[in-house]
Amino acid sequence: MMFSKRTKEHKPFPWHLWVFLGPGLLIYLTFSVYPLLDTLILSLYEEQAGQSEFVGLKNFITLVTDENWSSAFWNALSNNLQFFAFHMLLQNPIGLLLAVLLSSPKLRLASSYRTLIFMPTMLSVVIIGFVWQLILSPIWGISEEFLYSIGLGQYFDAWLGKEGSALVTLSFISVWQFVGIPMMLIYATLLNIPDDIIDASTVDGASPMQTFFHIKLPLILPTIAMVSILTFVANFNAFELIYAVKGALAGPNFSTDLLGTFFYRTFFGFQLQQGSSTMGAAVATLMFLIILVGVMLFLFFIQRRIQRFQF
């Protein structure tokens, strides 16, 4: 049993407790909790000539309404939503399909497939971005040649360079890299489903399809929900891929701008616009609120409706 409260009160100051907890807590508070709170507060200030002045919600109003700022902000937000939607529509279904195939009974080479398909997930987003930039480059022409070889050559285009297709292409690249995460987590859940349940449904005459939709799918829904929230947080925090492939300006014509790149430009400045830490803090605060709302929605609505099964 743990210490009961009464005996605790009579004890001397629990030095050992703070020796264990102190160092980690101190670093966490200093470099994560404090900066986050400080950023939230900073977003309510304006800095001019080294003097900071409390301005309330002015920075936020500027961000969402001012003509110099708002279009960039809404553009980044809408791109980010598209980026996220793409992941939900492609990454998780493909991950689910691969996980189901991998978990087929008596599948040979399953661990090799698993290891190889997961490989891109291990590499840095920056490296993956550059790799695809080369592969899709019209100068090198690998993709073009490949498309011609399967008779689709006329559809080739400099996808990454065109305003209409750059964001979709980058979403594809990101989905391609991270499909391993839903695959792995769903696969682990599938492996944990006891054979008895599956056998029972087979004995009762359920087809493999029925077994999947009525037995397995409900059991992996919590995992899918968790993968979705992980994807949400990662997508609304994404920066590296865009920065590596398109630079901080998220070209062409900001068509690939996400909140992460918008935050970076606002904070550090670009071209003629000077960087501003208070405006940067305001963007970060909005990102914080978006992520917080997403996580809360997940916790209150989705998580509550899903029953957890323990075997």
Added chain:
Amino acid sequence: MKLMQVFLPKNTSAGQMSKSVTIHGILLAYTVIALFPILIVIMNAFKDRKGIFRDPLALPTSETFSLVGFEQVLLRSDFGLFAWNSLLVTVLAVGLVILLGAMAAWALTEYRFRMNLLITFLFAMGIMIPIRLGTVSILRLIVELNLVNTLTSLVLVYIAQGLPLAVYILSEFVRTIPKELVEAARCDAVSEYRIFFSIILPLLKPAMATVAVFTMIPIWNDLWFPLILAPSEETRTITLGVQQFVGQYVTNWTSVLAALTMAIVPVLILYTIFSRQLIRGLTSGAVK
């Protein structure tokens, strides 16, 4: 027929066989999709410029084989230093996350005290809220502490980044340790420090391996904090080094391919060696 035997278990009927072929077909196709771009880059890094453009899909032949790209990379950038910086930062940060995380997880699960719930909640928040959102203030803080362009700044920030998940996973694990073990030691008047370091810590090893994997990958691959906190030539990590190098020599195909290969291959080798442990950690249920 021999090839088929690799994919199929013995004694399969025709129906099972066609199903099995479909499954292997899809998985094999996806494996090719997952590996093709990476293999193309590695393959072409060992060719000369002509070979790269004339036939990108061909393996290097004696005629096209060339290491000129690697020579250029090593000549024009301090690749060894970047790799060393990354290694140093990752090892220090992961080591400290594991140690401090285990200590904090032990304190939060074993002892009852007034702020326990608040601190547990603070750590739990950190799992979902990305530390990057505090970048503006982190940079100010690092400037004030005179730590700009030091690896120390990266290590400190990465410890803060890794701790929440580490505390969560390790706490779950601490709860599975039988209480009798600790109680018995307490009866023998063993100090709390010795209980932790000689009884608990060794038992936490498997969970620590999981934490190490989860913590290591984002740190090694990170671009954001090296770019903002430590962009100088001497403190560049490998991800930032490659990003800067490729940005600078973007038209020099042999160099770019070589630089990417040099960033990819060590990770692939490590991954191949440790993939079993890594995947076990990922699927062990620690993050379910």
